[in-house]
Amino acid sequence: MPSADELVGRDAELALTAAEVGRLSEGRAAVLAIEGEAGIGKTRLVQSIVDDARSRGMAVFCGRAHPFERTRPFGVVAAALGVSARSPDPRSAAIGALLAGQGAGAPGVVGDIQYRVVEEMVDLVETACAERPGLLVAEDIHWADTASLLTISLIVRQLSLVPLLTVVTTRPSPLPGEVIRLFDDLAAGGGRTLRLQPLKSDDVAVLASHVLGAAPGPRLTAMLAKAGGNPLWATAMLRSLVDEGVLRRASDQIDVTSSELPASLSELVARRLRDLPRPTLDLLQVTAVLGDAVSLRDVAAVARRPAADVVGQLSEAFDAQLLDEVDERVVFRHQLVHDAIYQQVPVSARRLLHREAAVALMAAGADRLEVADHLMLGAERGDERAVGWLRDAAREASGQAPLVTLELLRRAEALLSGGHRDADLVSAEVVQALLRAGGVAEASARAEAVLARQHAPEVDTPLRVALVGALALQNRADELTSVVEASFAAPDRLRPADQVLMLAQQSWALTYTGAPRAGESGAARALAIAEQASDAAMSVWALTALMVAVGRQGRFDEALTHARRAAALAADSPDTRSLPLQPKFFLGLALFDCDLVGEARAAFRAALDDEFGSAWWLSDTLMADAQASFAIGEWDDALPGLIAGGQAAQEKGNELLTSQSLAYRTIIATARGDLRAARELADGLTGPLEGEQLSYNAGVLAFAAAGMKASEGDRQGAFDLLVRCWRFDAARDSRFYHRFLAPDLVRLSLALGNRDVAAEVADSVAAGVALAPEVPTVRSLALRCRGLVDGDVEALIEAAAHARRAPLLLEHAGACEDAASLLAQGGWRDEAATLLSEALTRYEAAGADAWAGRVRAELRSLGAHPGARGSRSRPAEGWDSLTATERAVSLLVSEGLTNGAVARRMYISPHTVNTHLRHVFAKLGVSNRVALATVVHHSIE
Template structure:
């Protein structure tokens, strides 16, 4: 306990024993269980959040935790990852080294990748000791730190990591979003701090004054309203008062503002400049804003530090509490504040700071017509676009507001704003803004640029027809710069890839590629190759599509997933796996699309459990970044996987989800996929009339859907047609399969499926046997299994039981090895009917809980994690994405009813073969 001359001790903790006890219980739980937890301390400014956090951090450090604590700042809340950087770089044992964080910063354009790398580094530290990460004033956290905090606690829920956050109740949003994301995955508690009791406030007075507290002091402290910070400031005023009769200095009863009145004018002015710059600021920056040499302000700095208003950590000056900064800041006249913020922005840039550091001041100080401010906002938007496109879109929207409508600059700023809105997934806003700008009658060149900029939004909104109309209108008008003309041609070809006339689309794509090559414009080149790849794929020309997508990914590695899938379509799974490994090693962009490619790869190789995990992870990653591209197709494939596994309830749930997602994105491809899935479900329900109706709907979606959708499933469609007594439809489907094989003569699957289709239509065992032979070179086990099953049924019908048993046994084994329990059971029943069931064995059902419930991949991952591997090292060994490992691990924990890696290790080591 401090005496009369010392500072109040544990001032914020008076009356907070229960709240501290709650945090201490979480600290003990994380250390004991080895699993994570999250706590949010909420309350008004000055109520004691920071002090409670500091005390909890001290307790955790004493308990052996590795601790990282930071504080977000209202005026520094835009710089990407700045808030979380403070947590992981500071302390006696920083969670990350400066070099490691710098390496992360170089990859900050990949949000998902960055969060995963952060998780790996924290996970590695947590493997040796529990970790506490604390962030004060999370309401001011920058967007990227908020994104990370919404996902890291869940990602690290099986490691001993305690997240301690503090937040004001206003502004609401960031803290609640973080807690909501964690809820249901790990213990997440909210500790609300209200006003201190009168008794606690009296204890504070005793701490500060070291003597009995008189009635006059108690009356004074009533003005603090139970706020410990205000009470402490008032008590500090009492201790430093010069009046010998003990009178209270005027103004203290109304808050901390009275503390400032005894300062010299120069010191107050220095503090005001600092308050404009933010709670944390540089001495030289404040001196520049004062318009005086730094040497002349040393006395002002010393007085501010002696008065307990500022702390000096050697690198920056920090207001001891944000209430102090606000008290200084609000005394600056509003008009002066605007001017000072504008000067602060100019000074920061002149001193070499990044444009994004000046943005908060631009937003508070710029006036319409300020083109220098517009330039800074544009530069800052470019800097943050890759990592926080939503912020970039907001900055560009503000920049556009600052440009008067009469100025030509408005169209250039508008074009950039449209692009940022599109990158942020705000396609409707981008289209509305673009149309408002177009209504302003821009010059011809600006008209073309705006229409080209709107292409991405129109494509994302599945408005291919409108995209083509606009591109052709801009091309017809003429006058566009060569690079813009080439982009418009590429957009026109991309739109035509969804038309029925693919020959005309190809001609348009070739013309666009020539224009792009002539101009050397990278964006035009990407658009042209993307269009030509889509056109070739829609025409069923696998080799040509592969060449186009390989050329595209060479220009822009973000399109590597398209190249991987193109390899799979020509049965080149070895190259697909090589590229997947390369993408995993380099941290390539578009993580969700890479998971889509991984899922296609695993599904093609008959790894149903892995494919399902891939598609689960892909959907989660798409939702995390707010760019939902493959949600419909992912659910369609998961429903088919569930049907193959024999889980009809799960399959129906995925069908419902696919229909819901189709309503939001009803493009022809998605529509055809859902209609085909409905056909598959109708067949399972033995409603062959409905199945045939849905197959016909798929055919009417356009000829290219026949290649994209029925490429590997045409045999299933033919069986539905034959069971529905629609022989003519079956013949048409078989003709499609033959045409596809002719287009892809080097693809074993295509040739084998074409023969299988003919054998089904003609009920010809010899042709089906030929199909099985052709498919021997196919890498797709489920396709081979289906062909063996068709051959077995045909041979049984022909009375050739011995050869039928051999074919059906092959089918059953291939299906069973892939986890396709439903068709495996069908083959087994056929073998029973043939009298061969006892010779071929019976399937064993997988339980839903316990070690036996785990899939082979889950067992591998469980053993690796039990041996001490991180998600990253396990992923490297298994040649999968760390995101997929995380999905498998989530399933492992659920099936084994464990909550931490420690519990998992104990369980695995206790197994007979552990």
Template sequence: MEADRPDLVDRTAECEQLRAAARRAAAGHGNAVVLEGAVGLGKTMLLDRLAEQCAALGMRVLYGAAADVEQRLPFAAMSAVARAHVGRDDDLDRVIDLLRGRDALARSVTALHHELAVTEELLALADRWLSRGPVAILLDDAQWADASSMVLLHRLARDIGQEPLLLVVAARALAQGEALNSLQRGLLAQGALELRLEALPEPAVVALATARLGAPPGPRLRGVLRAYGGNPMHVKTLLGAYLADGSIQVEGGEAEFTGPGDPPAAPQPLVDLARGQAAQMPREYRETLQAAAVLGLTVDVAELSAVLDRPLMSVSEVIADAVATGLLVDDGQCLRFRQGLARELLDRSVPQAVRTALHQRAGRMLTGRDGAPERVAAHLLAGGDLDADGRQWLAANADALTVRAPDLAVRLLRRATADPAQASPALRTHLVRALLWDGDPVQAERAARAALSFDGDAACAPDLRWLLVQACYRQGRLQEAIDATEPAVDSPDTSVGQAARFHGIAAICLFLLDRFDEAVTVADRAVADGEAAGDAEGIGIGYLAKGVGLAKDDMAASLALTELALSHLGHGIRPDLQVDPYVLKGICLMELDRLDEADEAVATAVRHNQRTGGVFLTTAHAVRAHIRFLQGRWDDALAEVRSGLDGPDPLGHEPRLLAMADLIAVHRGDAPGAELPADAGEADGRYLVRWAQALAAEAQGDPKRAAGLLRPMWEQADGLEARRMMYRVCPDLARNTVAAGVPGDARALADDLHTIASVQPTPSLAGCAAYCRGLAEGGVAPMRAAVDAFRRAGWPLYEAYAHESAALALAAAGDQAGAREALQQALDGYGRLEASWDMARARARLRDAGVRDGARGRRGRPKHGWDALTDTERTVAELVATGMSNPDVAAQLFLSRRTVQSHVSSILAKLGLTSRVELAVAATQRQAQP
């Protein structure tokens, strides 16, 4: 029984609630617990017991505590809970390598993007673990947790009910940061169990004292215990102090103070109690443990011995005693303080001057050893001014430190470069890189310009100038970025290959400014310099820049150039190119009606951006949603929309994604969900917003307003939002202009499309031109040509459009049978898409023309049950039911992990299930049916 454990007296109810939560998670129904309480009320004891229970249930247990000294280190709290599994799980070890920053500067643009990549990898790892069995994540002292770990836990908990996951977050009731508060609010909103530990009642305090002393307390001792408010830590600390000095003895079946008179004086505040305990230690013990507390949450015996200049055996004896008494614990990976509070109080008991001296000595000693750079840097920073050895260490380890702890790197590099006489060019360059990595391009630009004003090592100048270009670009100051490339290209310190890269990035900026002629000239120079130098990266950037520029007019040429760029860049694509070649390739293929190839290219873009935390992840999801909209795979398109919305959106694609969802909603007869202004979204997405608004206006019976929304977008199309990139709005625009009584506008659209198609004909362009021509001039032949063209393009919605208009043309020509047949083909096409609004519109228009379909048409898919699943959802369900994790399913189906999770949520909702375990059971039962 729990009540038999002295450390859990009167926590039986809480223990039972936690055990029930663990059992539910082990059975496949995940849940979360928010555990709060003041210092000393038993949170850690409860977690210790819960960890034992979870292990007994066969759960993988990740249990650890956050530390106040590590709040600035990304994922420090999650590293603490996973520490026991490091070295025992290959998947985790790979993620730990990424967490430690291996190749991060070559993979990601900033710390934020690197953290996104790490988050995706950790979520994928969690998915794999959960597919193999239940998992418990128990985080103690969460008030000290870093923001990255809190974001990760929030993401893990989004679909917690579907997974065999128990998440328990324990924290002090006070001094909580915003990151923890946000996590707790999110967990509670999702139905997490909230446990608030209260002070023990007097009977429980008496029982605790009885267990500790071997006899119930007498009246005088009971009165003193009552004054401590039922805090078990206070009580146990007080009893320990009294027992240590012989103030209590057991006599006559009771434990009571020795001697008459008032009880012995005892410290009351918890800090004083801890200091009183420390004061009772021998000096050597006290100083050793205080030094260990100053140096961090974990304890390195060899390091401690060197810092204190004491024999290793002497220090080891103290540490062994601390482990035996429970002050320290050995979790198999390292020694650490069992409770952050114990370390905190010991640390506070050391005078500031002594703490500084300890950090200085530790910093000097560690710079000559291999170790975590953030640990060395923390000592150097706390130890005051940097000496020559410290600056040398920093120059050699700045990149690793920047990746692992960017804020710490910036502060230490600022200190190292404060005196220009002692700051080397390399350190100044590292400072600029660290500021960029930390997401501060304004300060990075200032630091870069200041560094370039110094005379120094010319070898650093090209790197500094490249960083300056990036700093300007990331502020949106494209002209300043171009200007910064000019002195770099002209400098004798810049190699021909480096010049090629500067020309390439300048060309990309020029294209984005719609200065196409200049951009082509500069891009050609990049290719020429790259070829002259044999610099594959320079050649690749040049070709990529040209591909960007030609995308508005000549998709085939843009595709060829992009593939050339990829062949030179290979897998070493720089994260700071500002263009994703895989996304660009996907767009080109989509515009060339090669939709399956486009989907595959964008799938590669999704994987690449997930791996690097790239800024184009949401872009890739948006493009893929567009591809699947055209293919008629609307549920899959909506899954991509949800995936795109489920994460950061640095390029502002949210309006574009919501507009795509609204387009599908209107076609399916639902109300659009987004309230978006007409000018919302990024440059290449504004027309999507207008398109969705126009379709909603048409559905409300206002074709004039619909045409008025779309016509200006078409007439003003230019640059990166050229007509070649948005012509698919033309069928809707033409239909509404004719309905509004302006058929001439439809004829003008047909002429525009014919001009565009003459440069680069594609089936979809031909279909749009024929459709608009048919609406403007009448006749069956253009619509039949449109039907054929849209079928070849693989655009089923537009094919149904053309059948609908062909039916109207046939009816006008008196061919009732042909009109009914064309109408039925239109209704079949709309039915496959579940486009109920289009079906209703087609029937109404043909009814007005005297044609009735005479049949109910294709039945829509049911809303619930196995028959409600799309083809993709059915495949996902079958794979999940076999025990495959989301990342494994994603790899097999060329989807992202996020998209698979979106499909899983949809599957569970349609089947009326709540967890993946239930899905596996239901799938097995279904397969067993005759």
């Protein structure tokens, strides 16, 4: 075949790929997905890209997925990055150790190892691209494992401002669902798809000239048309005709003397196989069963022959141009050649060879995950030894790749004979795997099915605990309660820890579905059991559930007491293995609810520093910290965090956090006067707010959507949203969102003549003071609402004083505005102007231009003359236009730190760092990190 620099008929494709490589000098990332049928030339095109990149001195990472390796977590990217516990590079070796299960941390944490490995791999690529552009190639991703696909997706998302070209190749559909999702992600991020088309007849003629040294004659040209423009099949035809001696030269052309030719490449390969000695054919079939690229050592182990004999007997396959050798591995000349030989092996023999391959490879030292595909392809129903191996392999994969674990256990289950003694045990393991992999609905259905029939006693409690967890995640509180009550009907079967887990899960489900008092009762019962058993870890479970339940009822001081105790118990507990939560994260939430924002953010950062549970609660913790930035008016910092938190929540399928991100961004857009953006963001809140059952975070969603409506003049629409949410919470004893809902609802009620609603709201928030008397904004809220209803200016002035004690923007500025309005009506114009100026300062600092404009208009109506907004604002571009956080990010990046390192240093996410960098690049007019470093250097001299 022609070499990579002699690609035929691909001039347009070569120009496109060369342009993509060339653009990396601008410092921006690019993504190219190459799609085409087998043999169409994907690998040749990729090789030209690799050669071009290497000629430019780029860092190059190349990996290829192989058949029979879908159960090897991170197989493709680990190969591309050279990740191995035996790697001479310390970082690669450290990641390899994680993949081998070393330093895995708490085994009870879902997906923690997978997350850590992904983040380390992303950071490894970014580090390599810090000094020179990089190329990452992943070929044949239709065979890739799910962890590799996740890693590729995150590399593209997080390194969008790094000079990295990511190239993936695949065959056309049908494709696995996870590959389709990856392609969707790549396209959404601006990636390009290049679909390789069959060669034109003129190009096939040129290809034939390259192979034969002369142009094809008319009969040969007609015969080559059967290849359908597939260069591999066309070349194989030509070589077969040469080997069979049926070509003749006539003048300056070469033509055929016979028109007989196999109708497909598979038939052509089969014809070549007939000419091979039987020992060579046997070894070739063993090689095909092992894969498309295997070591001679593995072939020898499976064939049970000395390596020297294997080399000698395969030599004829090399001579027949069926095999090649690359990096000490035997490789088939093309995947189609491998497929043809593999399909020639009878199904029964193929199954037996896969089974023998698994046994031989494990005996030779391979781990179960490396040979699990062979076990799944080779074992038959009733193969108990294979079942045991698959279950062991599933345990090895449980932290690294939950979806692989599930696939292994499903196959193990399918191999069990009917009525097998271990059937229930394996079913229970499948349920746990489903929970870890996110298949919550199926997990609950499977658990219910087993519990509804006769089952092994030893799986009863584990299945009930798993079922309770699955039902809690689905907010199916009534069914969950039934399971808990049925389980407690025979309490002797439940260990204290099981009882606590069930009651805590029930408490959360009840609290989040609108029954916080019932949730509190269950959590208190769980705490009593945990304390009686002196089980610190389970006490943390119970205390956290109790904290959430009492907090929803507005008893914020009490919730903080429980949260502090849970965090202290967790810190002193040696049994971090069974700690399923991140107590410092929940402590941060409780501190925030008590207006202790500084302490809350310190708790969030401590949570991010913790090893156990960090991955599972990462998006929640980062989102909570972004919300804290929003609350104190640091909106330039909050916005990137909210965007990144929303993206992370979307990746996890967390609809609640996704909607919260939209809500806070809607508020910011409304306050800044960008109503078009606010409307677009608020569209994402329509579903959660219009359903019959509101979600537990509906308070902030309603506040955001109502604020946008009110800014457009739709006061009735805003009132309807707020009052519906208020009634929903009131019916469920939930006071958590009073600080969002009450002030606007009172003000709108009075403006629309609904005084009874305003009075109802004022009475309710007044009663809340007794539940959290030490929280400044709770007292401020009560005084503010009562003052508005009664026209009591003194109450409103006192409300502003209490709000001033907390750093919260909306509460402070809103209380000042309300008090100023009543003061102005009473003729106290100077006092009103002072409070309005106080509100204006907060709004301007946050960049809330629309709200600031409203206050300026009120000041002018009082005869005051506020300064122009422009005199207080930062420039729109240049170093002085950067926020404090943007400057900090810029300084760290200019020092050569990766996104991941910056994120760890600043306690934000790599997504957030990337968002900040986008803003920085735009403001400074730079396109890459080198240019950014230059600007930073000149700016700080």
